Amino acid sequence: MAQAEGDQARPMALDGLKVLDLSRVLAAPWASQILGDLGAEVLKIEQPGRGDDTRRWGPPFVEDSSPSPDAAYFFCANRNKRSLAIDFSQPEGAALVRQLALQADIVVENFRVGALARFGLDAESLRAANPRLIYCSVTGFGQTGPYARRGGYDFLVQGMSGLMSITGRPEGVAGAGPMKVGLPVSDLFTGLYAAVSILAALNHRQVTGQGQWLDCALLDSQVAVLVNQAMNYLVGGAVPQRLGNDHPNVVPYRDFACSDDYILVACGTDGQFQALCRLLGRPELGADPRFASNAGRSRDRRALEVQLAAAIAPWKAAELLAAMAEAGIPGGPIHSIDQILANPQIAARGLLQSMTRDDGTPVTVIGFPTQFSETPASYRLAPPRLGQDTAAVLAATLGLEPEAIAALAARGVIGLDPLARAEALS
Incomplete structure (x- = not known):
């Protein structure tokens, strides 16, 4: 069963693991949220004053007491994380992140190939200092190959991967044409593969003591889940076409x-x-x-x-x-979104979870789907405000005094959430 917010009575599968999350948008944050749901401590590093792009991907926005409320999109992939606003384009900021990486088990990032090397936050640099580190890179096309330095987005990958060529109404039918899936599935598949790969690397580290670098790509992940359609081509030679709602192999x-629906x-x-x-x-x-x-x-x-x-x-x-x-x-x-979220089966499975931000703002999220008999998913931390935990984490994890934190904030190296600032610096 799902573990309610604040309920720490039962163990969590990833208790004790520390994740340094340098990612934003969806694919990589989806992976780090999975780790957080299963008990890992996730520190999300964001740009001061801006944060994760999805904070602005609205409307709708979750109304709270802040002058710049966060978009609903941000809430789908950022629970069970603590937000640190650190500008690692500044040498002092990069040094802070490197210190956090020394204490981390896992780093998740989705910057363009080579972009983090100039800050000393690339896999080679961080793993040299922390050989047990599992460093997971999520990009559009991977670290190698002719497309490696291209930017990758879900919509582009749905088209390039062949997915859109088999999605939509067939030729000769009204509304015919390629169609993307109604969800960013290339991002989500990649996030799932990334989480699975991280867990596999953790098991390898348990045996050998050695971390590793994981190279996850949206295009690779989407091609991997072409499954029966790709196999139909590889075995039969015919290029799959759009079939609307028909199945390529199974009938009916x-x-x-019906008369009414x-x-x-x-x-x-x-x-x-x-x-x-x-x-x-x-x-x-x-x-x-x-x-x-x-x-x-x-x-x-x-x-x-x-x-x-x-x-x-x-x-x-x-x-x-x-x-x-x-x-x-x-x-x-064929349910609409409101119908399925109100369905008694969803309630019975505990998929809707109520959470509360530390300013008292309530939010409902869709929870982790697997039911664990011994180590259930938990909902400890509502998606954080930008920089909400900067001061508290730097004090507790790196031992910085309030004066040092205040000085970093004054120089723009870090950002402090106004609601948490007074308490953290007192």
Whole structure:
């Protein structure tokens, strides 16, 4: 079960690990948030006065007491982190970050290839000082290859990777054309691969005592999850095309129109297909030799789907879905975002978590999806304000006195959140 904010009674899987997060936007912050959810201490380094780009990616904004509230986008990938505003383009700021890296287990960054070397914050420099460090770089195209120095964004990678060529309505249909997925999936896949790779590197370090450099790329990750579509090409030679909601391999596996709404039908076995035909009063379709196997249904999909569509059209969506569930036939509705977030299954799984910023501002976040029997995910820290923890962390972690912190702030090396400043420097 999920561990509520402030509940430290149960152990966390990554207790004791320290993550130095030099990343912003989504792919790499998604990875570091996963580590934070599982118990790691995550220090997010941000540019004073600006912070993570996504703080400004609104509306909507989370209304609080600050003059510049943070955008909702920022809240999706930055819980369980502490924000330090440090300008590491200044030598004193870079020195502070290097000192923090000496105490870190993991560094996560997503700067362009070579950009951090001039500050002494590149993998080679930090790992030379801390050989146990796991340094994870997330870029658009990786550290090598002809595209290495290009900037990479999710939208571009969805197009370049082939994903958009198989997403959207097929040619000859109204609205035909390539389409991006409604979420930045290339960023999210890369963040997931980065988190998995970091955990693998931690296990390697446990055995050998040695850290390593992880090179994660959006393009690589998106190509890796082309899965059956890429294998269809590699084995069969035909270039996959856009199919709308049709499945390239499985039939029937698509949307159908009922009398009042659309539903999804997903028959993955011959038995499920035959049960659907019986439910629809068309048992002869299930007995037809053309449709007896999935291979046959795939070859003659149009002839079959026309008849299924006609049989489904008179039904009310809720009634047909209830009957399908009773008969063990996979199917479901097409929810809007508000509908799924209000769904009792989501409530039962604890996916919506209430958190409170230290100024009392409440926020609801979508939680970690895996249920752990012994080391549940936790929700300890709401997404922080920019520089909220600068003074406290520099004092506790590096032993800086209030006078030294105040001097750094006066020189613009660090930024201090106004709400936390007085308490930290007292």
